[in-house]
Amino acid sequence: MPSRPAAHTKARASVLAALTATVxxxxxxPALAASDSGSPMNQAFERAADRYDVPRDLLAAVGYxxxxxxxxxxxxxxxxxxxxxxxxxxxxxRTLEQAxxxxxxxxxxxxxxxxxxxxxxxxxxxxxxxxxxxxxxxREDIDAWYQAVARYSGTRGPAAALYADTVxxxxxDGLDAVAPDGERISVTGRPxxxxxxxxxxxxxxxxxxxxxxxxxxxxxxxxxxxxxxxxIDKVIIHxxxxxxxxxxxxxxxxxxxxxxxxxxRSSDGQIxxxxxxxxxxxxxxxxxxxxxxxxxxxxxxDPSWFTDSMYRSSAALTAYLCDRHGIPKDxxxxxxxxxxxxxDHTDPGVNWDWTRYMQLVGxxxxxxxxxDGLSFTAYATQRSGSTGAQVKAVQQLLNEQGQAAGAADGSxxxxxxxxxxxxxxxxxxxxxxxxxxxxxxxxLSAGTRTTLQEGxxxxxxxxxxxxxxxxLGSTVGIDGSxxxxxxxxxxxxxxxxxxxxxxxxxxxxxxxxxxxx
Numbered sequence: 001m002p003s004r005p006a007a008h009t010k011a012r013a014s015v016l017a018a019l020t021a022t023v024x025x026x027x028x029x030p031a032l033a034a035s036d037s038g039s040p041m042n043q044a045f046e047r048a049a050d051r052y053d054v055p056r057d058l059l060a061a062v063g064y065x066x067x068x069x070x071x072x073x074x075x076x077x078x079x080x081x082x083x084x085x086x087x088x089x090x091x092x093x094r095t096l097e098q099a100x101x102x103x104x105x106x107x108x109x110x111x112x113x114x115x116x117x118x119x120x121x122x123x124x125x126x127x128x129x130x131x132x133x134x135x136x137x138x139r140e141d142i143d144a145w146y147q148a149v150a151r152y153s154g155t156r157g158p159a160a161a162l163y164a165d166t167v168x169x170x171x172x173d174g175l176d177a178v179a180p181d182g183e184r185i186s187v188t189g190r191p192x193x194x195x196x197x198x199x200x201x202x203x204x205x206x207x208x209x210x211x212x213x214x215x216x217x218x219x220x221x222x223x224x225x226x227x228x229x230x231x232i233d234k235v236i237i238h239x240x241x242x243x244x245x246x247x248x249x250x251x252x253x254x255x256x257x258x259x260x261x262x263x264x265r266s267s268d269g270q271i272x273x274x275x276x277x278x279x280x281x282x283x284x285x286x287x288x289x290x291x292x293x294x295x296x297x298x299x300x301x302d303p304s305w306f307t308d309s310m311y312r313s314s315a316a317l318t319a320y321l322c323d324r325h326g327i328p329k330d331x332x333x334x335x336x337x338x339x340x341x342x343x344d345h346t347d348p349g350v351n352w353d354w355t356r357y358m359q360l361v362g363x364x365x366x367x368x369x370x371x372d373g374l375s376f377t378a379y380a381t382q383r384s385g386s387t388g389a390q391v392k393a394v395q396q397l398l399n400e401q402g403q404a405a406g407a408a409d410g411s412x413x414x415x416x417x418x419x420x421x422x423x424x425x426x427x428x429x430x431x432x433x434x435x436x437x438x439x440x441x442x443x444l445s446a447g448t449r450t451t452l453q454e455g456x457x458x459x460x461x462x463x464x465x466x467x468x469x470x471x472l473g474s475t476v477g478i479d480g481s482x483x484x485x486x487x488x489x490x491x492x493x494x495x496x497x498x499x500x501x502x503x504x505x506x507x508x509x510x511x512x513x514x515x516x517x
Contacts, residue, residue: 039183040183041114041118041181042185043115044114044119047115048122048123051122052123053126053139054125054126054145057187058125058142058167059121060175060185060187061168061170061187062085062125063085063086063121064177064187065163065167065243066084066085066243067083067084069180070084071083071084071114071180073112076111077242078241078242078247079250079253079256081242082110082111082112082117083110083111083112083120083121085118086243086246087110087111087120087121087124088154090253091253091255092154092254092255093154093249093253095120095121096120098124098127099120102120102124125148132148142190143192143193144195150199153245153246155253159204160199161204162203163246163249164196164199168194171187171189172192174187204216210276211262214272214273215270215272216273217252217272217274218252219259220252220253221254222257223251223259223281224259225280227279228278228279228280229280230290232290232292232327233290235291235294236284236340237294237314237335237347237352238294238296238345238347239296239299239300239352240296241299242299244263244266244270247260247297251263252274257282258282259283260275260281260295261273261276261277261283261292262293262294263295263297264294264317266305266306267309269312270313271314271317277321284337286341286342287340294317294318296310296314296348300352301351303351306353311357311360315357315361316360318334319360322334322363329362331377332469334358334361334363335473336348336354336380338436339380339437339473341472341474373389374393374444375462375465375478376393376466376469379440379466379469381434381435382434382435383435384413384416384417387412389410391411391412391416392409395407395410395416395419397443397444398423398443400446401443403419403422403423417433418433420435421433423439427515437473437516441470441471441516441517442515444463444466445466445467445510449507451507452482452505453482453505454482454484454487454503456482457480461481461486462478462480464490465477465478467513468486468493471516476489490504494509
């Protein structure tokens with residue numbers, strides 16, 4: 001996740017509505033009454049609309065498009081935006097500070113309090129409307145707000161048009177959304193004909209030269225490097241921690257210093273390319289030079305963003321890229337941001353369905369294993385709720401190490417989590433109950449520290465190859481034969497960990513592996 005649009009025609013709006021993560025309807029259900037004491041968000045929208053003379057449904061549609069009406073407990077998005085209305089504070093977009101000046105609310109309240117945040121969003125939108133010259137009569141016409149909504153996006157040109165089009169799509173088809181606390185937020189569908197002004201000519205129409213199904217909206221030149229220093233050999237899956245249009249805007253912001261090659265929309269799977277395949281996007285640190293990055297609209301803790309349309313559209317893109325660049329369609333070469341070497345991100349997170357995704361790509365799901373039950377081409381993060389062959393391997397390894405993980409049934413439940421935590425505490429690892437690269441490495445390398453070098457064979461070599469696969473984040477052939485490829489992997493590991501890079505696995509290298517380094 002380095003962070004963050006839709007034509008206004010009724011037909012296109014209907015397609016988007018049918019596919020969005022939260023149910024969008026044309027039922028005509030009226031907005032919930034502000035007098036309902038159990039509806040604080042509805043009340044907040046009504047109060048803000050009344051105070052700043054902004055259409056209530058417009059406010060709700062903007063909030064839904066930004067965050068699905070989830071303030072994420074005051075935590076910032078990648079673009080440093082806060083709350084349901086995504087009030088932003090970064091060097092080129094300061095709607096949070098604008099909201100504070102207009103409302104008199106403290107910055108802390110605007111970040112953390114939903115009512116204040118919605119009020120701030122309304123104030124900013126009204127400020128843009130005033131600058132555009134909208135009078136009281138104009139403000140009654142929801143179609144007159146298009147350019148103000150586009151300005152709220154914090155960007156210009158095609159990205160701003162994409163953003164505003166998305167909001168008007170929600171207005172056209174209506175919303176029946178559920179906020180995190182269970183409150184329902186409704187918007188009645190209606191015909192829309194937004195007054196786009198000069199933005200009518202800004203709607204993105206250029207197609208990607210690399211993937212013809214995608215739009216082309218280039219990232220700022222400061223956010224990627226021209227050319228590559230290594231061959232493309234992997235695809236990395238990201239989650240934006242923000243909206244589709246917001247991510248496009250952020251990658252166009254010269255202060256961001258991040259980008260991705262492609263961004264995929266949640267509701268309908270629309271794809272925008274922002275960096276050419278032949279150039280180096282800044283999305284995964286040490287893996288940038290050899291990887292293609294695909295961002296997916298949403299937040300890692302909310303699976304509702306990961307729609308069927310998004311999975312299918314993204315998988316088709318990944319399959320195309322693999323075929324085009326000769327990338328194997330397996331979990332060693334199609335990985336999550338959290339699995340890229342040298343990264344501390346968690347996306348795409350536990351809610352991303354890797355098995356389904358890889359099946360759609362038409363490749364190896366990573367669930368297959370050899371007869372020993374421990375050897376995989378990649379070791380994915382496992383945590384509470386995970387299932388499958390790799391969970392079974394974790395359980396087997398924990399039981400072998402004297403931790404009571406229970407039956408090796410492939411289901412990561414409380415007993416497995418407790419055993420993982422106990423193992424981590426005993427070995428100086430972060431005791432979070434999650435089996436990431438470090439815990440995998442320690443578990444897979446556990447055992448005797450017999451010195452190994454090129455020419456060695458046997459189970460000890462297999463144990464080494466598994467651990468190297470886990471810690472390096474790239475496949476080391478697990479065949480029990482210490483050949484040149486294993487020597488190269490050992491040297492790479494030793495160099496990156498500040499060990500003597502002699503390609504020989506002695507006590508020092510074993511100790512580093514068993515410590516999860």
